Amino acid sequence: MATPFSNNNKKNRRQRHSSPVSREDTIVFSLIERVRFPLNRPAYVAGSAVSGSCGSLGEFVIRETEAVYAKVLDVYVNCYGISRMASRYENPEELPFFPESLPPQGSSPLKNGTFLYPAGASINMNNNIRSLYFEKLLPLFIVGGDDGNYVPTVQSDLASLQSLSRRIHYGRFVAEVKYRDAPQDYEPAIRAKDRNALMKLLTSESVEEMVKRRVKKKAMVFGQNVTLGDDKDNKPRYKIDPLVVSRIYGEWVIPLTKIVQVEYLLRRLD
Numbered sequence: 001m002a003t004p005f006s007n008n009n010k011k012n013r014r015q016r017h018s019s020p021v022s023r024e025d026t027i028v029f030s031l032i033e034r035v036r037f038p039l040n041r042p043a044y045v046a047g048s049a050v051s052g053s054c055g056s057l058g059e060f061v062i063r064e065t066e067a068v069y070a071k072v073l074d075v076y077v078n079c080y081g082i083s084r085m086a087s088r089y090e091n092p093e094e095l096p097f098f099p100e101s102l103p104p105q106g107s108s109p110l111k112n113g114t115f116l117y118p119a120g121a122s123i124n125m126n127n128n129i130r131s132l133y134f135e136k137l138l139p140l141f142i143v144g145g146d147d148g149n150y151v152p153t154v155q156s157d158l159a160s161l162q163s164l165s166r167r168i169h170y171g172r173f174v175a176e177v178k179y180r181d182a183p184q185d186y187e188p189a190i191r192a193k194d195r196n197a198l199m200k201l202l203t204s205e206s207v208e209e210m211v212k213r214r215v216k217k218k219a220m221v222f223g224q225n226v227t228l229g230d231d232k233d234n235k236p237r238y239k240i241d242p243l244v245v246s247r248i249y250g251e252w253v254i255p256l257t258k259i260v261q262v263e264y265l266l267r268r269l270d
């Protein structure tokens, strides 16, 4: 079965949701961008000299940026009288990292008639994504150290986190497609709340291998240092190790996407 992650055919490109394959480009580009800065841990230390007693600078920037994204369209609606549009987190593809800090949301034109089954639509694994990103992913490809560029570092982290979150939560759409294709296969495992059986049903090792090979290649193409050919050894050099990108997918991005799929399916008959 061709799935949204296995190809980028015309049918997928016509869908209202942007293609998960092109989303890979955003993830790879955002990781490459993040390489410009060292870890800059002080940006995430609560109560450090930068942030005083108000939590870390990083958390503050992420919370406030999300709040702006959430209200920006309402401001436009009020000021310019344009008809109601959805703000960022009313789009079912977007999930905030700090939902509790968002201003109240209006009723969204996008949420109505969403493709997702309502009980599963609100699954939000961003807390897990955030801790994995800082604890496991960043140390794989970012050098330790502190260059003081905290705000650009946090902005770069937020871009990576958002692109990873969109991709991982896209698992809800994939699970819905799989369920609609073969409800008779999924329903017994859903009723039995059998996570292992669901995991087995939705897994395609060949697709996973293809995804890992594709992101490795993207890291090579997008992240190759460009020279004018006077390199002594003529060996290509990459901004981020392509094998690390493939590993990030194999060890975290794909497994988390699968957990989202299982959690979604478990709610599919509620």
Ligand SMILES: O=C(O)C(=O)C[C@]1(C(=O)O)C=C[C@@H](O)C=C1
Residues within 6 Å of the ligand: 003, 004, 005, 006, 174, 202, 203, 204, 205, 207, 208, 211, 253, 254, 255, 257, 258
């Ligand atoms: O393409 C699919 O069928 C998916 O479910 C997506 C995905 C992935 O995250 O890339 C996850 C599970 C499958 O084993 C293969 C790939």
